[in-house]
Amino acid sequence: IIEVESMTKTYSLGGSTIKALDNVTFGVESGEKVAITGPSGSGKSTLMHIIGCLDRPDSGRYLLDCEDVSRLSKNALAQVRNRKIGFVFQTFNLLPRITALENVELPLLYAGHREARGSAEEALSIVGLSDRIGHEPNQLSGGERQRVAVARAIVTNPAIILADEPTGNLDTKTGEEIMRLFKELNDQGRTIIIVTHDPEVAAHCSRQIYIRDGRIRDSRSVPTG
Amino acid sequence: IIEVESMTKTYSLGGSTIKALDNVTFGVESGEKVAITGPSGSGKSTLMHIIGCLDRPDSGRYLLDCEDVSRLSKNALAQVRNRKIGFVFQTFNLLPRITALENVELPLLYAGHREARGSAEEALSIVGLSDRIGHEPNQLSGGERQRVAVARAIVTNPAIILADEPTGNLDTKTGEEIMRLFKELNDQGRTIIIVTHDPEVAAHCSRQIYIRDGRIRDSRSVPTG
Numbered sequence A, B: 001i002i003e004v005e006s007m008t009k010t011y012s013l014g015g016s017t018i019k020a021l022d023n024v025t026f027g028v029e030s031g032e033k034v035a036i037t038g039p040s041g042s043g044k045s046t047l048m049h050i051i052g053c054l055d056r057p058d059s060g061r062y063l064l065d066c067e068d069v070s071r072l073s074k075n076a077l078a079q080v081r082n083r084k085i086g087f088v089f090q091t092f093n094l095l096p097r098i099t100a101l102e103n104v105e106l107p108l109l110y111a112g113h114r115e116a117r118g119s120a121e122e123a124l125s126i127v128g129l130s131d132r133i134g135h136e137p138n139q140l141s142g143g144e145r146q147r148v149a150v151a152r153a154i155v156t157n158p159a160i161i162l163a164d165e166p167t168g169n170l171d172t173k174t175g176e177e178i179m180r181l182f183k184e185l186n187d188q189g190r191t192i193i194i195v196t197h198d199p200e201v202a203a204h205c206s207r208q209i210y211i212r213d214g215r216i217r218d219s220r221s222v223p224t225g
Ligand SMILES: Nc1ncnc2c1ncn2[C@@H]1O[C@H](COP(=O)(O)OP(=O)(O)OP(=O)(O)O)[C@@H](O)[C@H]1O
Pocket: A132, A135, A138, A139, A140, A141, A142, A143, A144, A169, A170, A171, B011, B012, B013, B018, B020, B038, B039, B040, B041, B042, B043, B044, B045, B046, B047, B090
């Protein structure tokens, strides 16, 4: 469902060149659950943003559901994103002046649903935040904001879920609840890609891709228990 | 060096009352290294902000170096903070439109040092970011921003370091480098309080305080290896 071919992404800053992604090639089957791991600064978030249609590579190709994403206009890209992908950002990216509930409703309203409240409340309940839905992001703890970001990513029932370090701000128990949620979504047939620094989270995935210095160093299947 | 007595912090939101801290009492000796753990939403960041003189409790007392902090004016509080405390925020709180280097220089400039560049460069080098000093926060990875926040917290050589989940966005190896840094600072006699969800990090501390629902549930000394 996801095919990345010879992808490169470079940043130029003050005369120096940073190769955030260097000739990256890999694929993810529909319904797979894949972990992406690697050192801080190795290119994981950069890769996730391109896969999530939030950014474009400088060279190389990205096929999503067999469609060459680079041919799409900005609007068409936004539509594909909204219909097919749920994204949990490493820095959450919640809108600051609206409530948790309103944040989670947004993807549904954008998709044209006129009634979003019920689904948003359910998504927030799944991540354990039923008693926080009226809070704005600055009235929430770090881990609560992270869970609102997860709820927002799943509320449209997307085919693909991209989660960039979804448990970094959570205690072990709450983190396990989120992993159980992802397992359930994966059992429903959704494709899940998780960037994580937590070996426990990576161990739950059927394949682990290791990135360093913008390159894929290792890609191995793991027998999951 | 830190004495918290019967501290309570309550938030009122839309008719409901949230007891973020409920009658919390504890003390930290000068030179100790203490871990604060507990579930998401349990009150850890709220407690850290009050200890860091960034917020006031609704009731109870906070003595820092035997001085009752609640008697200080806003300006006096800011001065104490700047002179004695280095704070690593859970959400980093870097200034977005200046570089990593400039962000790390700020506490020194605020303290009246006319030359801040050398110390700031050294702090960034200690956290492994010498080749990123000219980047602005949105040109850095999540873990790089976290490390800039750590560099900023240590650059004034403060007596007390408060770190709110300083390794949540770091891979294991980089996280260990940060813990080695904290050990070194502690060996120099600085008092360190770390909020963490990582059992490995908590295990490195000589005492662990467990918080749930705004209350201290457990406080135990751990023989450190
Ligand atoms: N301004 C506010 N208004 C209302 N409630 C708030 C406000 N700030 C925090 N809270 C609530 O207070 C509780 C404690 O928050 P705090 O940030 O201290 O938790 P925490 O232990 O740091 O959690 P985490 O591990 O997720 O970072 C949370 O349940 C949060 O929803």
